[in-house]
Amino acid sequence: MLSIHTRIDRAQRLLRMLEEDAPLLEVRVAQLTPEHQQSAKAYAAQLAAHARAELEKLIEQNSFWDSNDCTPQAAD
Numbered sequence: 001m002l003s004i005h006t007r008i009d010r011a012q013r014l015l016r017m018l019e020e021d022a023p024l025l026e027v028r029v030a031q032l033t034p035e036h037q038q039s040a041k042a043y044a045a046q047l048a049a050h051a052r053a054e055l056e057k058l059i060e061q062n063s064f065w066d067s068n069d070c071t072p073q074a075a076d
Contacts (some may be wrong), residue, residue, distance in 0.1 A: 011055040018048045018066050 002010075025044055029037045 004058060008055065008058045008062060011058055015051045015055060018051060020042065026052065037044055 022044070025041065029040045032040065
């Protein structure tokens with residue numbers, strides 16, 4: 001199983017790629033019918049929303065885990 005930090009990094013990377021790809025999506029779907037354009041854009045928006053929600057959940061889990069971490073820390 002992947003660590004929570006790895007999962008957070010992957011979710012952040014996916015979200016960043018989706019956000020950076022938005023202008024290119026317009027170009028790629030320009031040749032499609034209006035219905036297919038709308039479907040592709042809706043799917044991309046839904047995927048971004050899901051990735052954002054997953055990222056928020058992972059960050060919340062990570063902060064909860066960090067606050068309850070009773071692992072001994074090195075002294076200064």
